[in-house]
Amino acid sequence: MTAHALDAIRFWDTKRWTVHAAVVMPDHAHALVRPLPLDTTDVTAREFYSLPELTKSVKGYSARAINRRQGRSEALWQDEGYDRIVRNDRELEETWGYIRFNPVKAGFVAEPELYQWLYSAGRAD
Template identity: 40%
Template sequence: MKFLNPYAEIEMHKNHLPHWQQGEAFVFATWRLADSIPQSRLSEWMELRTAWLRHHQQPWDEETEQQYHKRFSRKLDEWLDEGCGACVLKVPSTAAIVANALLHFDRERYELESYVVMPNHVHVLFRPLEKHKLEDIIKSWKGFTAREINKVLGTRGTLWQSDYWDRLIRNERHLFKCREYIRKNPIKAKLCEGQFLLFEKEHG
């Protein structure tokens, strides 16, 4: 398995948020529907996060990463799990579009470890393969699924947020914790069977 090497070069790509890739190292990525968090909440969160990041340059050690998630990721997850917005991914046919897109190039462009399609967001744990770029993989997922879901719903316009969140996986323990988080997210959000889609790679 390939994890973050803190002593090796890390490739950075920046949209609204910074994104980090180190070859084929595992990545935990999250993106959400555009209407899933009220803009007033998100603007304040982004302002506080930007100020904190100025003083905490990545890559982080384990303690700094825990501080970040306690301050910022936890709050974001709480808001997403409240189920704000139209939650169009709660519909099985639209959730299946996302799940099928994630599986389509598995073991060709990337290797999936686990994912969950929630009513208004998606978590994916995977590693890019060969020279495939993180931003290209996620752009492909979001672009294809937005077009197909809009067709199914008979709608137009923006479906997903313009960016996504990601973090590199440090070691096997970190990988296990992310798998566990994905597995428990539907329970934490008090979802019923049929309101989410969960995938976990089987290890022999």
């Protein structure tokens, strides 16, 4: 499940959102993303890709792939999601660190980079 979910998150990276960090845990996932403008050539863009639609795409793709692999057809993701706006550099760094250290805090690995289903684009800037 984790590989399909991380693949789905990364699929839209640089196309419809920028993924700064993402981690897929056995029972949940976190992603620090920035939706991209619908028109990437417009430096004053006011219209961006929809975060709920991107999240729905990630959940749909990964659920279909997992169900196909396991020969099932059932709901895998909860309908709700929790998103919030990161308002400043301090919150960005804190969120980025929280995502990276989630597998460490859960006791899966000693260092974030040892967790197979962590994607980190480097620094969160």
